[in-house]
Amino acid sequence: xxxxxxxxxxxxxxxxxxxxxxxxxxxxxxxxxxxxxxxxxxxxxxxxxxxxxxxxxxxxxxxxxxxxxxxxxxxxxxxxxxxxxxxxxxxxxxxxxxxxxxxxxxxxxxxxxxxxxxxxxxxxxxxxxxxxxxxxxxxxxxxxxxxxxxxxxxxxxxxxxxxxxxxxxxxxxxxxxxxxxxxxxxxxxxxxxxxxxxxxxxxxxxxxxxxxxxxxxxxxxxxxxxxxxxxxxxxxxxxxxxxxxxxxxxxxxxxxxxxxxxxxxxxxxxxxxxxxxxxxxxxxxxxxxxxxxxxxxxxxxxxxxxxxxxxxxxxxxxxxxxxxxxxxxxxxxxxxxxxxxxxxxxxxxxxxxxxxxxxxxxxxxxxxxxxxxxxxxxxxxxxxxxxxxxxxxxxxxxxxxxxxxxxxxxxxxxxxxxxxxxxxxxxxxxxxxxxxxxxx
Ligand SMILES: Cc1ncc(COP(=O)(O)O)c(C=O)c1O
Numbered sequence: 514x515x516x517x518x519x520x521x522x523x524x525x526x527x528x529x530x531x532x533x534x535x536x537x538x539x540x541x542x543x544x545x546x547x548x549x550x551x552x553x554x555x556x557x558x559x560x561x562x563x564x565x566x567x568x569x570x571x572x573x574x575x576x577x578x579x580x581x582x583x584x585x586x587x588x589x590x591x592x593x594x595x596x597x598x599x600x601x602x603x604x605x606x607x608x609x610x611x612x613x614x615x616x617x618x619x620x621x622x623x624x625x626x627x628x629x630x631x632x633x634x635x636x637x638x639x640x641x642x643x644x645x646x647x648x649x650x651x652x653x654x655x656x657x658x659x660x661x662x663x664x665x666x667x668x669x670x671x672x673x674x675x676x677x678x679x680x681x682x683x684x685x686x687x688x689x690x691x692x693x694x695x696x697x698x699x700x701x702x703x704x705x706x707x708x709x710x711x712x713x714x715x716x717x718x719x720x721x722x723x724x725x726x727x728x729x730x731x732x733x734x735x736x737x738x739x740x741x742x743x744x745x746x747x748x749x750x751x752x753x754x755x756x757x758x759x760x761x762x763x764x765x766x767x768x769x770x771x772x773x774x775x776x777x778x779x780x781x782x783x784x785x786x787x788x789x790x791x792x793x794x795x796x797x798x799x800x801x802x803x804x805x806x807x808x809x810x811x812x813x814x815x816x817x818x819x820x821x822x823x824x825x826x827x828x829x830x831x832x833x834x835x836x837x838x839x840x841x842x843x844x845x846x847x848x849x850x851x852x853x854x855x856x857x858x859x860x861x862x863x864x865x866x867x868x869x870x871x872x873x874x875x876x877x878x879x880x881x882x883x884x885x886x887x888x889x890x891x892x893x894x895x896x897x898x899x900x901x902x903x904x905x906x907x908x909x910x911x912x913x914x915x916x917x918x919x920x921x922x923x924x925x926x927x928x929x930x931x932x933x934x935x936x937x938x939x940x941x942x943x944x945x946x947x948x949x950x951x952x953x
Contacts, residue, residue, distance in 0.1 A: 530904065539911050544571035547930055547937065549917065557915040560941045561928045564919075565736060565768045566799025568886070568931035569848055576800050576844040583840035592833045600834035603842045607796070607805060610777035610846075612786040617813040619806040619826075620833040624767035625659025627791035627804035628730070632663040633828055634789065635728035635761045638812045644759075647727040648684050651717055651760075655690035655738040658730060658765050658791075667730050670738050686721065688713045688729070692741050698880050699873050700742070701866055707744030714754045723758035728789075733779035736768040739924055740882045740889030748785040755788075761812070762787040767804070771795030772849060772931045774885035775858035782885070788812060798845040803838035854931050858886055864935045868942045869927060877902070877949050888927040890945075895953065899923065905952045906945065914944040 521535050543550035547570055549557050562568050569576075583599075590597040604618040619634065621627045632650055639647035652658065652667030659665075665673060666682035669690065674681065689710055691697075696706040718726060733748060735741040755762040764787040769779035771792070776782040778790060789812070793804035816825050832838075849855065862885055869888040873881050880891040895902050903920035910918045918941075919926040925945065929938055 533904070539908075546570045546572070547933065555915055557911065557917060558937060558941070559917045559930075561917055561919045561926065562930045563799045564794075565773070565887075565928045566794040568772055568795050569798045569845065569852075569854065570930055570932065573798060573800075573844075573848060575848055576798055576841050579840045579844035580800060580837055583837050587836045590836060592831060592835075593829060597834070597836055597839075599836060599839035599843060603834075603839045603846075606843065606846050607792075608807065611790065611807050612778065612780045614786065614809050614811075615790060615807040616810050617808040619808060619828075620830075620838075621793070621804035621806065622802045622830055622832050622835070622838075623659070623804050624765075624791065624793035625661040625664050626830065627767065627793055627806050628658040628667075628765060629661045629663035630828060631763050631765075631789045631791050631806045631808075632667070632728065632730070634806065634808060634812065634816075634826070635763065637826060637828075638761070638815050639727050641815045641818065644724075646725055647759075649721050649726045650682065650685050651688060651714070651726060651729040652685065653688040653690055653731050653735075655692060655735055655741065656687075656730070656732055656765070657735065657737040658732075659767070684725075686717050688717065688731070690735070690738075690741065691744055691747060692739065694880060697744075699870070700882060701870060702884055703742045704744045708746035708750055710744065711747045711750035711754065714751060714760075718754070718758050718760070723760065726758065726760045728761040728763050729755060730763040730765055732765045732767075733769050733783055733785075734774065734884050734887055736887060737921065737926075739891075739921075740884070740887050740926065742882060742884035743783070748783050752785050752787070761789065763789045763791065765791045767791055767793045768887070768928075769885070771845070772854045772858055773887060773928070775862060776855055777849075796845065797838055797841035798848075800841040800845075801835065801838040802832075803835065803842060852932065858931050861929075861931075861933060861935065861938075862886060865927075865929055865933075865938050868938045871942050872946060872949070875946060875949055886929050886931060886933075888929075890925040890927070892923040892925065892949075894923045902952065906948050909948045909952060910944065914948060916941060916944055918945060 521538050540552040541549045608616045654669035656669040658668045666685045691707045697704040774782045788809045790807040797803045866883050882889045900922040903923040907920040910916045
């Protein structure tokens with residue numbers, strides 16, 4: 514039996530300060546375009562476009578219609594040993610957008626599952642080629658790769674790890690992160706300092722012996738851990754070192770794929786092609802949960818061996834390629850194309866950059882970073898109360914300024930709609946400044 518505020522007690526909310534939230538719940542009852550509708554009858558502007566998910570806006574009529582039509586036609590098709598047409602069509606459409614050579618797709622239901630699938634595929638690939646000794650996985654400090662055991666282990670956000678003690682994967686190591694206020698504070702776009710940090714992979718290749726390393730996974734632009742654009746030349750150097758040592762390079766593009774950086778994939782934007790790409794979020798515009806791992810042909814083909822009647826990869830999910838998700842994905846891809854979303858982002862991103870950097874002179878702000886339609890603002894923590902200032906900004910924005918701003922402890926994060934109106938971006942930062950002025 515529940516005690517307290519019984520209307521909200523049962524639901525244990527993810528990545529939320531539950532006890533604080535439940536004192537005064539912020540409840541959404543609807544959404545349309547760039548706005549949420551709240552329980553108390555307000556329309557509030559969503560400056561985080563869902564959770565990096567809904568770049569095209571909420572309840573886009575074309576996606577809503579596609580999902581409605583789908584649920585009446587085919588609700589579910591057995592995902593193992595059977596297929597339905599839209600799963601194949603979506604795979605073709607996504608691989609058409611992907612960098613050359615990434616021509617195979619494995620479906621999942623979330624970013625976390627995409628990451629763990631990619632890590633498993635990397636291990637299976639090496640084993641299939643007779644290099645089963647390649648078992649070590651390399652992540653990076655301040656990386657976020659979801660919450661399953663693989664992603665948690667290669668991830669580098671310490672609060673997400675420490676709570677689970679030693680229950681992490683063995684044979685994991687981490688590159689240093691690239692954040693350095695001394696050299697990169699208030700950088701617009703990619704910092705020019707820091708490419709040399711990619712050499713950390715050489716250090717780990719020496720320490721563990723490269724022949725034992727299966728894969729390196731990085732977010733091209735780390736998102737949840739702070740919007741840390743890669744130093745110029747950094748990703749290129751990681752690619753070179755991986756090639757030199759036969760290590761697979763995985764880009765975790767759960768946030769950066771499908772337009773957030775003004776291109777279908779960050780790989781294209783940065784001109785660096787990894788061996789695997791993990792995606793989710795923008796694949797369906799967040800409407801139906803879905804993720805996907807894009808895989809180079811050579812990796813897929815190495816596993817297509819053994820007797821014809823045998824399963825080649827012992828991995829998959831009941832809901833892999835779910836019909837509703839595929840319908841939403843196909844509609845989202847149509848809209849990206851019809852509305853020229855990726856080009857739109859390229860036009861909008863300098864406005865966003867100017868707007869977010871307008872906070873740089875605020876006395877409570879210690880750093881501002883941005884790339885594409887991703888931005889972060891670090892606030893000085895209140896002495897003895899880490900995270901409190903960020904939470905107060907979030908709550909004051911919601912209750913008094915009618916906007917949703919995400920905070921991660923004392924960092925504010927921004928993920929504007931890919932089709933945002935410039936004046937709404939300007940408005941967002943004017944309101945955040947007002948809130949920063951008004952709180953302690
Ligand atoms: C880069 C990255 N990888 C993985 C994930 C995990 O995705 P999900 O929450 O869908 O499991 C996220 C979520 O934000 C992410 O940003």
